[in-house]
Amino acid sequence: MNAVRARVLIAKPGLDGHDRGAKIIAFALRDAGCEVIYLGLRSTAAEIISAATSEDVDVIGISLLSGAHLFLTSELIEERDRHSLQRVPIVLGGIIPPRDIEVLLGLGVAAVFPAGTNLPVIVQRVIDLASERRIDAP
């Protein structure tokens, strides 16, 4: 991990255009030494997983504020698993009602950061997940 910088893909699936949070996270991860690939708005699950594969990322971060997080996250997890990228954790931030957090973790999301999560907490968790993936790598 020390020798190689963590590679993180940040994307916004669905139609939601609120990208303030996604960009803040992208800046913060870059400042923390990560390689950040920002895929931008209205990315489909297929586009996200294709970029994750070609960029060989350690973590996928998505941001959703439109309320469509359960559907879009399950779709993304299915697409990831179909491409045998199970070892690439998916984290999610945005407007997420507390009742949905357990559901999302149950679906296989590695971490959920609802509105109000402290920025350094998010950065550290993403870096930790990236390190775990690197250690697990065959």
Place this chain on the structure above:
Amino acid sequence: MTVEASRTTDSGIEVERIYKARDNPTDLEARLGDPGQPPFTRGPYPNMYRERLWTMRQYAGYGSASDTNARFRYLLGQGQTALSVAFDLPTQLGFDSTTTEALPEVGRVGVAIDTADDMTELFRDLPLDQLSVNFTINATAPIILAFYIIAAERQGVDPAQLSGTLQNDILKEFVARKTYIYPPEPSMRLVGDIVEYCTTELPRFNPISITGYHAREAGCNAIQELALTMSSAIAYSTLLTERGLRFDDFAPRLSFHFATTLELFEEVAKLRASRRIWANIARDRFGASNPDSMRLRFFSGCSGSTLTAQQPLNNVVRSTVQCLGAVLGGAQSIHVMGYDEAMAIPSTDAVTLALRTQQIVAHETGVADTVDPFAGSFFVEALTDEVEQRALELVKVIDDSGGAVAAIEAGIPQRWIAENAFRIETAMADGSKVKVGVNAYVSEGDEDELELFEVDEGGRDSQVARLRQHLERRGDSASAALVALAAGSRSDENIMPLLLDAARAGATLGEMSDIFQRAWGTYKEPALW
């Protein structure tokens, strides 16, 4: 904290320990004028709230047209004085409810509207000749306007009687709100078509609401917000005058939209400065001869980004201060946020309390009794001048880059926003900006869970079924009108009559938007870095 430590406003203006008469310009009287007279610093109307309170307009919409119709009736029953429609993302982005892209989002952040029939249902038993309606719609604004005109006609209401506002500000979509579809140039043509059409056909309706609110919510500061709003207004006015419209014919119907955050004095200063700047721009750049063309009227949506998921009831207090700021700044209409909006779209309780907040500020505090109560305050006048001057410097930066469209294509305002948003977040993380309940006075242990609003998935299913039935019933009877629309999109003629024909023939929002996309393509925003 020591007394000597310097203090600055959110946008970086240094605040002195004390302000005195000498801090104000000698020509203060001229800079202020009387309320209702240019340069309108003290307010757009002579009697302001003594004659008429601001319009209480809560933004609302979810599920199907009938679901939202029920919410509208509830709000009107609680004393709301006008309507404001929230559309779902598929409607904003030109997808019919039956498409793959739409399905996860149908009815979630607003109401799903696919056809003129849906719009008719949205306003069932709500008399459109008596109700002012605001539409937060941009890329698909001309289609929504066509649906609305048809809904009015079906009620027997002459479109000339319609009052309300179409947001129709596409530039800020590219900058911040991000529900753009087509590239800037054809998008601007649609804005022009709408304003031109409304100037003759809907003379009581505001065909555009030029907005700094979303750039502010996305992260820029008050001065940048004001400058971006003015640069957009300049770009639209230039477009319209180049199309041959007289400025004095359309300018009186231009309306504006600002945020009001918790930085109370700076916000009041910004709102007062906005009126003075616009009056001067209208006169000096566009040769306004009618005072109505120089009169800036605005809506304020307070500020959702200042609200917190932690200790959510604190948001009631934050919203109250913001509502007060909008009133002291002279707003014509106001939306107050629900206290639970950092977690979900607002519950009925949260919406009701937001409306009650406005009613309490209006009727129990006396703030509406005199016009522009901050006038002559050494501090507020000094701040008003400073905000005005700094905003004009940024307007010049945009002018020098070739105007609002060129600046957006170069990513200039997008960078202002992203950098300032990151600065704010970093200041919260290191504690230099205090946020109660988040980085200070944090609650120990579990907080009470709120009853959050849940969108009923049934609304989506019924909307999908409704659209399928509509298409079956309609068959191919809209084909000729859609062919004419396609031809019109490739010519210079005003698109509104063609959209009205297609919508009357039963064309869907998605069909009409697809025609535009085929003619003009789809915008893709520049990379972040």
